[in-house]
Amino acid sequence: MKKYDVIVLGGGPAGLTAGIYLSRARQKVLIIDEGMIGGQVVLTHAVANYPGLDEISGYKLASEMKKQAAEFGCDIRTNEKLVSFDFSNTDKFVNTKSGEYQARAVIIAVGGQPRHLGLESEKSFQGTGISYCATCDGDFFTDQDIVVVGGGNSALEEAVSLTKYARTVTIVHQFDHFQAYDYAITAAENNPKIKFLMESEIEKFTGSESLSGIVIKSKKDGSSRVLDVTGAFIFIGYVPGSEPFKDCVILNDRKEIVTDEDMATSQVGVYAAGDVRQKKYRQITTAVNDGTVAALAILDYLNGTDPDKN
Amino acid sequence: MTLDTNLKHFSTAAELEEIINSSENVMVCCGRMGPMCVPVYGAMEELQASGDYDNVEFRDMLFDNPEASVIRNLPECSSFRGLPFTVYYKNGKVVKATSSIQSKEQVTEILDEIL
Numbered sequence: 001m002k003k004y005d006v007i008v009l010g011g012g013p014a015g016l017t018a019g020i021y022l023s024r025a026r027q028k029v030l031i032i033d034e035g036m037i038g039g040q041v042v043l044t045h046a047v048a049n050y051p052g053l054d055e056i057s058g059y060k061l062a063s064e065m066k067k068q069a070a071e072f073g074c075d076i077r078t079n080e081k082l083v084s085f086d087f088s089n090t091d092k093f094v095n096t097k098s099g100e101y102q103a104r105a106v107i108i109a110v111g112g113q114p115r116h117l118g119l120e121s122e123k124s125f126q127g128t129g130i131s132y133c134a135t136c137d138g139d140f141f142t143d144q145d146i147v148v149v150g151g152g153n154s155a156l157e158e159a160v161s162l163t164k165y166a167r168t169v170t171i172v173h174q175f176d177h178f179q180a181y182d183y184a185i186t187a188a189e190n191n192p193k194i195k196f197l198m199e200s201e202i203e204k205f206t207g208s209e210s211l212s213g214i215v216i217k218s219k220k221d222g223s224s225r226v227l228d229v230t231g232a233f234i235f236i237g238y239v240p241g242s243e244p245f246k247d248c249v250i251l252n253d254r255k256e257i258v259t260d261e262d263m264a265t266s267q268v269g270v271y272a273a274g275d276v277r278q279k280k281y282r283q284i285t286t287a288v289n290d291g292t293v294a295a296l297a298i299l300d301y302l303n304g305t306d307p308d309k310n
Numbered sequence: 311m312t313l314d315t316n317l318k319h320f321s322t323a324a325e326l327e328e329i330i331n332s333s334e335n336v337m338v339c340c341g342r343m344g345p346m347c348v349p350v351y352g353a354m355e356e357l358q359a360s361g362d363y364d365n366v367e368f369r370d371m372l373f374d375n376p377e378a379s380v381i382r383n384l385p386e387c388s389s390f391r392g393l394p395f396t397v398y399y400k401n402g403k404v405v406k407a408t409s410s411i412q413s414k415e416q417v418t419e420i421l422d423e424i425l
């Protein structure tokens with residue numbers, strides 16, 4: 001079993017920042033990510049509001065953060081699946097598919113991911129009609145009829161942007177109203193290419209090699225209908241990656257990890273940072289803030305120098 | 311737009327042709343610097359750096375490059391509606407192609423299956 005001072009679960013801006021601060025303070029730090037380093041940042045085409053930097057690709061920014069963390073001495077492991085953990089005692093244990101690790105403190109910075117509908121047929125057509133990225137895949141649907149699923153700001157804004165390509169965009173939403181800002185609703189309502197199917201939900205995606213239709217069920221009267229479309233863009237929110245930790249730390253009703261202002265969770269020695277944490281604003285800069293605070297609080301915790309607890 | 315990755319890039323169909331005819335195993339990711347593409351480039355970079363797949367040539371190609379029609383127009387990609395298009399060649403022939411985001415685990419599974 002390899003021993004560290006701190007294990008950071010998640011290699012996005014929050015986790016990498018914590019790693020930079022902790023390793024610079026001569027702590028032995030392991031950063032584990034189930035995918036690749038960078039988190040949601042690598043998915044951002046251009047970051048224009050990160051202080052001190054000209055516009056930079058998210059990929060480049062994440063690569064620089066990773067390089068900095070590694071140069072300060074962080075042990076960074078990617079694509080390591082978490083198998084089990086025990087955070088209940090002073091020493092914390094983490095088991096992955098590749099190894100067993102022990103530390104005195106843990107930071108949960110696993111971020112989150114786009115919510116999927118969860119239909120079996122959804123998986124079948126990912127890449128052949130179903131997409132979660134309008135800017136990536138919109139032009140494949142030029143002059144075609146498509147749907148956007150969702151009723152928040154992202155769904156409405158992306159529906160408007162998809163009208164640059166598609167012949168028609170039908171917004172399918174489960175409620176009779178949108179959960180979006182007025183400007184986004186107005187822009188969608190004023191767009192002649194956009195239609196609305198309210199109080200409706202997707203039952204099934206159909207087609208052979210690629211998507212050709214959608215079975216939609218009305219929540220008002222229970223009736224089903226088939227819509228002939230070749231594309232479906234799904235924007236139904238974001239899920240924090242807190243599920244594995246639900247029995248260990250307190251979550252709120254949105255499944256976000258509850259922390260105090262030091263990023264400490266309900267479990268002693270376990271901290272949370274970034275998008276997995278209960279917070280109002282999710283930005284790269286707020287993730288960096290969380291990682292910094294968690295790291296400094298852990299240094300106090302490990303050294304027994306927390307002014308609030310001594 | 312250029313591909314800001316640490317992979318070797320193809321910019322012409324002739325380059326692709328040359329590699330697939332001179333190397334037994336070639337993996338090509340054809341995309342942009344978008345959210346679905348970047349994780350695939352990342353997986354390829356890590357696999358390349360690991361040394362476990364030294365018998366595979368890892369390359370990328372910009373989807374909007376007119377020469378990328380050599381990938382875009384493959385029959386194996388005809389139903390694809392999501393970036394990136396990732397194509398695996400063995401002895402000069404396409405043996406597998408995927409559309410949209412793939413994890414490193416999925417890429418590894420394919421490489422292990424076709425090698």
